[in-house]
Each structure stands twice: as structure tokens, then as C-alpha cells.
Amino acid sequence: MAARWGMAVDLDTCTGCGACVTACHAENNIPTVGPEQAAVGRAMHWIRIESYWDGEFPEARMKFRPVMCQHCDAAPCEPVCPTYASHHTEEGLNAQVYNRCIGTRYCANACPYNVRFFEFYNPEWPKPLQVQLNPDVSVREVGVMEKCTFCVQRITAAQIDAKAEKKPLKDGDIKPACVQSCTAKALVFGDLNDPESEVSRLSRSPRGSKLLDDLGTLPKVTYLAKQSLA
Amino acid sequence: MERRDFIKLTAITGTSAALTACGNPEHQVIRFVPDEDIVPGIAEWKPSVCPVCSAGCGLTVRIMDADFETMRNGQAGVVAIKAAKKLEGQPTHPINQGALCARGQAAIQLTYHPDRVTQPMKRSGTRGAADFKPVSWDEAIAELAGKLDGLSDRKALAYITRPRRSRRLEVATEFLTRFGAPAPIGFELFGNEVLRKANAASFGREQLPTYDLSSAMFVVGFGADFLGTWNSPVAQTIGYGQMRQGRAGMRGKFIQIEPRMSLTGANADEWIYARAGTEGVVALGIAHLLAPNNSGLAGFAPDAVEKVTGVAARKIERLAREIDEMKPALAIVGGPTLAYTNGSFHARAVNTLNAVLAGSGHASGIGFTPGADAVRPLRPSADLKNLSAQVLLLDDANPIYGTPKGWGVRDAIAKVPYIASFSSFIDDTSAHADLILPDHTFLEGWTDSLPESGSMLAVASAAGPVMKPLYQTRSTPDVLIEVAAKLKTPIAMPWKTYDEAIKAGFDKIGPTAWDDVAKQGGHWTAPGAERRSASDGARPPSPQSPVPSLQFVPPQFDGDVAAYPYYFQPYPSQAFNDGSTAHLPWLQEMPDPMTSAMWSSWVEINPQAAEKLGIKKGDVVEITSSQGSLRAPAVLSPGIGPDMVAMPVGQGHETFTRYASKRGANPVTILAPLTDTETGALAWAATRVKIARVGDADGSLIMFAGELREEPHHHHTR
Numbered sequence: 027m028a029a030r031w032g033m034a035v036d037l038d039t040c041t042g043c044g045a046c047v048t049a050c051h052a053e054n055n056i057p058t059v060g061p062e063q064a065a066v067g068r069a070m071h072w073i074r075i076e077s078y079w080d081g082e083f084p085e086a087r088m089k090f091r092p093v094m095c096q097h098c099d100a101a102p103c104e105p106v107c108p109t110y111a112s113h114h115t116e117e118g119l120n121a122q123v124y125n126r127c128i129g130t131r132y133c134a135n136a137c138p139y140n141v142r143f144f145e146f147y148n149p150e151w152p153k154p155l156q157v158q159l160n161p162d163v164s165v166r167e168v169g170v171m172e173k174c175t176f177c178v179q180r181i182t183a184a185q186i187d188a189k190a191e192k193k194p195l196k197d198g199d200i201k202p203a204c205v206q207s208c209t210a211k212a213l214v215f216g217d218l219n220d221p222e223s224e225v226s227r228l229s230r231s232p233r234g235s236k237l238l239d240d241l242g243t244l245p246k247v248t249y250l251a252k253q254s255l256a
Numbered sequence: 257m258e259r260r261d262f263i264k265l266t267a268i269t270g271t272s273a274a275l276t277a278c279g280n281p282e283h284q285v286i287r288f289v290p291d292e293d294i295v296p297g298i299a300e301w302k303p304s305v306c307p308v309c310s311a312g313c314g315l316t317v318r319i320m321d322a323d324f325e326t327m328r329n330g331q332a333g334v335v336a337i338k339a340a341k342k343l344e345g346q347p348t349h350p351i352n353q354g355a356l357c358a359r360g361q362a363a364i365q366l367t368y369h370p371d372r373v374t375q376p377m378k379r380s381g382t383r384g385a386a387d388f389k390p391v392s393w394d395e396a397i398a399e400l401a402g403k404l405d406g407l408s409d410r411k412a413l414a415y416i417t418r419p420r421r422s423r424r425l426e427v428a429t430e431f432l433t434r435f436g437a438p439a440p441i442g443f444e445l446f447g448n449e450v451l452r453k454a455n456a457a458s459f460g461r462e463q464l465p466t467y468d469l470s471s472a473m474f475v476v477g478f479g480a481d482f483l484g485t486w487n488s489p490v491a492q493t494i495g496y497g498q499m500r501q502g503r504a505g506m507r508g509k510f511i512q513i514e515p516r517m518s519l520t521g522a523n524a525d526e527w528i529y530a531r532a533g534t535e536g537v538v539a540l541g542i543a544h545l546l547a548p549n550n551s552g553l554a555g556f557a558p559d560a561v562e563k564v565t566g567v568a569a570r571k572i573e574r575l576a577r578e579i580d581e582m583k584p585a586l587a588i589v590g591g592p593t594l595a596y597t598n599g600s601f602h603a604r605a606v607n608t609l610n611a612v613l614a615g616s617g618h619a620s621g622i623g624f625t626p627g628a629d630a631v632r633p634l635r636p637s638a639d640l641k642n643l644s645a646q647v648l649l650l651d652d653a654n655p656i657y658g659t660p661k662g663w664g665v666r667d668a669i670a671k672v673p674y675i676a677s678f679s680s681f682i683d684d685t686s687a688h689a690d691l692i693l694p695d696h697t698f699l700e701g702w703t704d705s706l707p708e709s710g711s712m713l714a715v716a717s718a719a720g721p722v723m724k725p726l727y728q729t730r731s732t733p734d735v736l737i738e739v740a741a742k743l744k745t746p747i748a749m750p751w752k753t754y755d756e757a758i759k760a761g762f763d764k765i766g767p768t769a770w771d772d773v774a775k776q777g778g779h780w781t782a783p784g785a786e787r788r789s790a791s792d793g794a795r796p797p798s799p800q801s802p803v804p805s806l807q808f809v810p811p812q813f814d815g816d817v818a819a820y821p822y823y824f825q826p827y828p829s830q831a832f833n834d835g836s837t838a839h840l841p842w843l844q845e846m847p848d849p850m851t852s853a854m855w856s857s858w859v860e861i862n863p864q865a866a867e868k869l870g871i872k873k874g875d876v877v878e879i880t881s882s883q884g885s886l887r888a889p890a891v892l893s894p895g896i897g898p899d900m901v902a903m904p905v906g907q908g909h910e911t912f913t914r915y916a917s918k919r920g921a922n923p924v925t926i927l928a929p930l931t932d933t934e935t936g937a938l939a940w941a942a943t944r945v946k947i948a949r950v951g952d953a954d955g956s957l958i959m960f961a962g963e964l965r966e967e968p969h970h971h972h973t974r
Contacts, residue, residue, distance in 0.1 A: 049358075049361050
């Protein structure tokens with residue numbers, strides 16, 4: 027059976043530190059757009075830390091929620107794409123074929139999670155910052171929509187390695203960059219088709235819920251609620 | 257078109273394109289023969305050590321081939337190099353256990369930064385104008401050696417560095433000692449001298465503690481941003497995750513007490529506001545309830561504590577009850593709580609609470625990394641106040657940015673006749689140098705760290721270069737060793753190179769320690785196995801020791817209440833900590849976790865206080881202390897007392913590459929030069945300010961959250 031990749035995010039351990047945000051930039055060749063473009067809302071962060079205030083001083087609390095592409099099973103971004111750039115893979119990923127993308131941005135309009143980012147300009151890496159670019163991930167040019175891939179390059183690499191070594195993939199062998207950097211181990215990635223995987227176990231937790239569940243998008247990311255005793 | 261014709265056509269156009277290129281030399285790309293054996297597309301992984309803070313996290317660096325533009329014999333071209341591609345946490349390293357914080361992830365941009373100093377440079381313009389011209393290494397080293405030879409008083413050589421325990425620092429200290437100069441001044445804006453001194457008194461260890469968060473059932477924090485920027489944040493966050501969800505059916509509770517909610521406080525089950533400068537009194541109030549018969553704590557009954565701190569007596573009683581029920585408990589103090597004029601009181605108060613908690617029959621959650629006290633002491637940062645030197649060496653320190661005006665560091669540095677900097681970047685202080693001797697980055701040369709905390713194992717991290725230097729840079733310890741040899745009366749250093757100095761340190765640890773460096777980037781041993789110094793082994797607070805009688809001394813603040821009604825708290829930012837990583841574009845564009853601000857400075861104000869002052873989010877406000885004023889946009893935050901305003905440190909550099917120069921404001925510039933009365937450390941949370949709205953939102957507050965991405969940004973106008 028093909029894998030069905032998913033993630034669990036434990037909001038009780040996520041501290042909002044932002045390590046995942048930078049790790050994602052490093053892994054996925056996400057450009058920085060600079061202050062002028064950031065000011066008009068064009069900064070790109072495939073994963074972000076959302077923060078919410080709850081209550082007023084002195085009873086104020088803050089809640090953090092890392093949000094990345096939810097890799098919906100019924101993804102609103104997919105059917106609206108006229109070129110099939112935005113499509114569903116056999117393993118359940120909401121993939122984006124950059125070469126097919128013609129930049130209609132319909133998918134970003136359709137996505138309720140605001141996790142798709144458009145290249146308004148060609149990305150710039152003042153030399154020699156470009157030396158750092160990850161050769162496993164294509165650099166997107168102007169006019170292309172981009173998004174979290176669950177680090178598909180890492181998934182593919184692990185699958186190829188496993189095949190070469192004639193060993194089955196083990197739960198935990200694949201870690202997207204955000205999961206790998208996560209200090210509090212709030213992010214867990216794995217195969218939802220394997221009922222024994224940690225991500226499956228966590229996704230069944232009574233603390234679990236989906237983001238904007240009522241939209242019927244069937245996300246593959248499960249958020250485990252903060253478990254406060256206060 | 258037939259397929260054959262198409263091929264013919266492309267062949268012709270292709271050839272003509274190639275011929276055109278031959279005619280225009282600027283279209284040619286010259287590929288030089290690589291210096292190293294490279295297998296394209298195959299990644300190698302090499303260990304290294306994170307250079308960003310003192311935590312000393314272990315790295316594993318992904319190395320792959322990449323094209324690098326370079327010059328050879330005056331000819332520009334491209335050469336394939338083995339290049340670092342990504343930094344990841346070293347999975348077997350006892351401190352970070354495979355994880356790595358945002359600042360550590362971004363450290364790779366230190367190497368590939370477009371504004372790096374690529375070769376030695378000599379001042380060519382006026383001091384501070386940052387005009388430099390290239391010189392050769394021979395010339396540069398001869399010039400520095402000549403200046404040192406010219407010193408009539410060898411004590412007039414000063415060395416400022418970050419107090420990061422390492423063999424690297426040992427090389428510098430050894431050089432200075434043998435030269436006859438005083439020890440290096442260890443300067444860090446958010447230094448920890450207050451806690452170290454208090455721990456020396458309480459535990460006999462002048463060292464930062466390592467906390468056993470993973471087995472705690474109750475953690476109470478006093479101002480310490482231990483999940484964000486303080487001490488060993490990655491190690492502490494790993495323990496925190498364990499405490500919360502790592503034990504089946506058990507979840508530890510966490511309370512944070514502070515006047516401004518830090519990133520750590522934002523994660524607490526309960527955030528408790530206490531008046532600035534009184535936090536330690538809450539600790540003693542809890543201790544009093546847990547040890548009611550202790551006469552030393554008699555003055556800290558709940559009602560008395562409420563009067564001083566503003567924390568309700570009932571709340572303190574409930575906390576003490578909960579701690580008693582949910583042991584083992586652990587108290588952590590750090591950050592702004594130790595940066596008042598009575599900082600040492602707070603440190604001792606929380607140490608006392610920990611002693612009481614340990615005395616109630618449960619294991620203490622406080623330990624000390626063995627062997628980390630085996631380095632020689634540095635001069636305290638307060639020595640910068642009386643800085644007078646003939647020659648000044650700057651090593652990874654930016655004191656002009658990070659000291660209050662009242663310390664007079666800028667004037668003192670202007671008076672130093674000769675300044676040499678080892679910085680890779682022209683920052684606020686290096687701009688005043690006469691000579692720049694750029695260091696390798698941590699990826700290009702040897703690097704090491706002897707972490708002070710973060711693990712109960714004795715950890716010594718070291719790693720060799722993971723890639724060849726991109727430019728004409730040299731490892732700073734190697735330069736010091738070479739300068740020592742070039743003096744008229746050469747100094748005999750015990751090592752010929754930095755890596756020899758590192759190896760000598762590892763050989764002292766044990767016979768196999770050095771082999772671990774190549775394998776895993778360092779050597780770590782279980783406590784009791786192989787110890788690095790006589791004082792090894794954690795000494796938990798002894799339950800028998802009588803709790804010393806503690807007297808609360810109210811904090812002093814600069815500026816009287818009538819003229820300057822608000823406490824001012826500058827705090828280490830999640831992206832830039834003390835400002836030393838503000839030049840890295842990934843961190844500039846990383847949204848601040850609590851505000852989502854990017855590329856910005858901001859001032860946090862309580863919403864009720866802001867309403868009184870007519871201030872809305874984004875409005876430009878002016879903050880004025882007795883030392884001066886600054887302007888920044890306002891952010892309203894319900895996580896700060898109505899009697900306080902706060903500002904992240906990191907922006908406001910006069911010069912620090914294209915990404916951080918003249919961006920935002922530096923809160924340190926308006927700090928009063930007050931110090932902790934006992935240790936003399938800078939009391940950076942002891943300034944009062946007034947605040948006024950001076951203008952509408954001017955677009956300088958850039959947020960990731962809020963507006964829809966594809967909507968043009970409209971500023972709120974009043």
C-alpha cells in the first residue's frame with residue numbers, strides 16, 4: 027500500500043521558537059524578499075508560527091500554532107488549477123509542478139490556510155549566498171506559486187535509499203526539515219496508512235483536531251490541543 | 257517542420273550562439289580546475305560546532321559540490337568547491353540532541369554573506385568612517401606585531417571578546433598572559449555574571465546551571481527566557497518538551513513570573529505579573545510557605561510579599577500548595593530579573609527557593625556541567641567602563657553597540673591609538689578599527705566550545721574545517737600565534753597552531769578523546785567517568801544548609817517616577833539575541849513569534865496604557881530616558897504591565913552589512929549606566945522612560961500576520 031504522509035503538531039510542546047521557519051528556508055531554497063516586499067505582504071514562509079492572545083492583562087495568555095500546508099485530502103487548491111500544476115500525488119501530497127504553473131494564483135485564492143506563496147519577482151541571492159542553495163530542490167522563478175511539499179525531496183531520497191538497501195522504510199526514517207529541527211519534538215511526520223506509526227497514534231489522540239475542520243478539506247495535519255491545568 | 261529540419265536549424269542557431277559568445281569575452285564563463293576531489297551530487301556530512309551563542313550545540317553539516325565565483329591570477333571565473341549546504345543538529349550531541357534553533361540554522365549565512373570581509377584591510381579614511389584598503393597578511397601581521405613591540409607598557413594591550421568558554425579563548429588568554437597584558441575582557445550585553453557569582457556563593461560553582469526539566473513536575477520561572485534565548489535554550493526546550501508530553505500520563509506544570517511576557521512566559525500555564533525588581537520576593541514568599549519554621553524566611557509572609565510585588569497573597573499560597581503537591585519542582589532565574597540594581601538578591605532568592613525545594617526530600621533539578629570551570633577567568637564586562645589602552649584587539653565583540661552611553665566606551669575607543677579587529681564583518685565597533693584581520697568562519701577553520709551548561713556530561717566540542725576558506729581569511733588563534741612569533745622578542749606559545757591547542761586540551765581529557773572529534777565533533781563523558789577538573793560533579797543545594805537570612809533591597813531605577821513613569825525593558829530578540837545575528841537575512845525576515853514583525857524594531861505597550869496615551873498599533877512613539885531618546889513603532893501587548901514598555905534588542909546598528917545597517921532603533925542607546933550593586937554587572941533593566949506618540953504609522957512596522965497577502969498594504973490612519 028502506498029504511504030499517506032501526514033503530520034501531527036503538539037501545541038502543548040510547541041514553544042513558538044521559530045527553528046522550523048528557518049530550517050524550511052534553508053532546506054527549500056525559499057528566498058527572502060526584503061523589507062519593501064515584506065511590507066506589502068510578499069514574504070514567503072512555507073511554515074509560520076501563528077500567535078494568538080487570549081484574555082487581557084494580567085490574565086493574558088499566548089497560544090502558538092505552526093501552520094504549513096495541511097496537505098488536504100480534499101484540497102481546494104487542486105481542482106481550480108487550469109494546468110494541473112497543483113495536483114494530488116499517489117501518496118496524498120498536494121504537490122506543485124513549478125514548470126506547469128502559469129501563475130493564475132487561483133490555488134492561493136482557494137486555499138483557506140493561506141499557505142501558498144507567489145513569486146512576484148525573480149528571487150535574489152546576492153553572491154555568494156546562492157552557494158548555499160539545496161541542489162535537491164528547484165529554485166522557483168517569477169510568476170510561479172510555491173508551497174510546503176512536506177520536503178518531498180527527503181521522502182524520495184529515503185525511498186530510493188531504502189530500495190537500494192532492500193530494506194523497508196521505518197517510521198521516523200523521513201523527517202522534513204521542520205520536524206528535524208523541532209527542539210521540543212512538537213512536530214511528528216510519518217505514514218498515516220501505517221496504524222502503528224507515531225503520527226497515526228498521535229492523530230488518534232483525543233486532543234487532536236484539524237484546522238478549519240468544518241470546511242471539509244480533510245487535512246492530513248492534526249493539531250493536538252494545549253493541555254493546560256491552569 | 258520535419259524533425260530533421262528542426263535539428264538542423266537548432267544546430268545552426270546553437271553554433272551561431274556559441275560563436276557569438278566567443279566574440280564577447282564577458283559572455284564566457286571560465287571554469288577553473290577544482291582544488292579538491294568532488295563527486296557531484298553526493299552529499300557528505302561533517303561534524304561542526306554552532307558559533308552563535310555560548311550553548312555550544314553540536315552540528316552536522318551537509319557538504320555538496322557548488323560553483324563559486326572567484327579570481328585566479330587576475331582572471332575571474334567559476335570553480336567547483338565542496339560547499340556547506342545546511343546545518344543540522346548533531347543527533348548524538350548531548351546538548352542539542354539533533355535539534356537546532358533558528359539562529360543556529362541561519363549561521364550558514366555567516367559564511368556566504370555578501371558583505372563579508374574577504375581579506376586583511378587597513379584603515380584608509382578617518383576613524384569610524386569604515387574606509388579600508390586591502391593589505392597582504394604579511395603586511396598586516398607585521399604592522400600589528402610592530403604596534404605591540406612599540407608598547408612601552410605591556411599592560412596597555414586590551415582584548416575584548418565574548419565570554420565563550422573554549423580553547424580558542426584559552427589561546428587568546430595564553431597570548432595575553434605571556435605578553436604581559438591583562439586577561440581578555442569578556443563582554444556580553446546579556447551577560448550572566450550575576451547568576452554565576454550567586455551560584456558560587458550558593459553551590460560553590462561560579463557557573464550557569466543545567467536544569468533537569470525532563471523529570472520536573474513543576475517549574476517556576478523568574479524572568480528567564482530559557483526556551484528562547486537564555487543559557488542553553490535548545491537543551492532546555494528539549495527538557496521542556498519531555499516535561500510536558502514525554503511521560504505517559506504525566507504533565508509538568510509551568511508558571512512564569514515576570515513583568516513582561518517573554519517567549520518562555522508565553523508558554524507558561526500561568527503567567528504572573530510581578531512589579532519590576534521584586535520577582536525574587538515572590539520566590540522567597542513561596543519558600544516561606546514551604547518551610548514555615550525557617551526563621552531566615554520569616555519576613556516573607558504572603559501579605560508582606562503581596563505588598564512588595566503586587567502578586568496576590570492567595571495566588572502565592574496556591575502556588576506553594578501546588579508545588580507541594582506536584583514535586584519535584586524546580587525554580588529558574590535569569591534575564592531581566594537579574595538585570596536590576598538588586599539582581600544579586602533575586603539570584604540568591606531563587607537559589608534559596610531551590611534549596612528549600614531540594615530540602616523537602618526530592619531530588620534537586622539543578623546540576624552543573626562537569627569540567628566547565630576549567631577555563632581561566634576573564635575580566636568582567638564592567639572593565640569596559642575604565643577602558644584605557646594603547647592597543648585594542650576586538651574578537652567577536654561589538655561593545656559600541658552593546659554598552660550604554662554612560663559607560664563611555666565610544667569615547668574610550670576613540671582615544672585608543674591603535675585598534676585591530678578580527679571580525680568577519682564591519683560592525684559598529686569594527687568600523688573604528690585601524691586594521692581588520694578577518695577570521696575564518698566556523699565552517700572554514702577549526703572551531704571548539706567547552707559548554708558551561710546544557711548537559712550533565714562533561715562536553716568538549718571541536719571540529720576541523722568542513723570546507724576550504726572562500727577568501728583570504730585566517731583563523732584568529734593562528735594569527736595570534738603568528739603575531740607572537742613575529743615580535744622582536746618572540747613569545748614562545750605552547751602550541752604552533754589552534755588545532756594543536758585544541759588537541760592538547762583533548763589529550764588531557766583522555767586517550768581516546770581526540771579520536772571522537774573527527775567522528776562526532778567532540779567528546780563527552782558520563783559524570784564520574786573521566787573528569788576534567790577537581791571540582792567536577794554537581795553539588796546540589798544541600799538540604800541541611802541553613803537558609804541565609806535575606807533582606808529585600810528595593811531596586812534603584814534611573815529617572816524619577818514623575819518625569820519618567822515607565823520601566824523600560826530591552827530584551828534579547830528571538831531572531832538576533834543581543835544583535836550579533838542581525839546581519840543574517842533569514843533572521844531579519846523570520847517573523848518574530850509573538851508579534852510576527854520582520855525587519856523591524858518595535859515598542860511593546862500595554863493596551864490600557866496605550867489608550868491613555870492615544871497610541872495605536874503601528875503609531876510612531878518616542879521613548880525618552882535621562883540618556884536620550886529613540887523612535888519606533890508601537891505594538892500593543894496584553895503581556896506587559898501598564899507601568900512598563902519593552903523593546904527587542906538587535907536592530908539599530910550604525911553599520912552592520914546591507915541587511916542591518918541603520919535599520920530600526922537600538923534600545924541600548926537610552927539605557928542608564930546603572931549596575932548590579934554587588935557584582936558591578938550592567939543593570940540593563942533599571943532605566944525609566946517616558947513615552948509620547950509622535951506620528952502616524954509610517955510603514956516601519958512590517959508584520960507577516962494581519963493583512964491578506966495580495967492586498968496592497970494600507971496603513972491605518974487616525
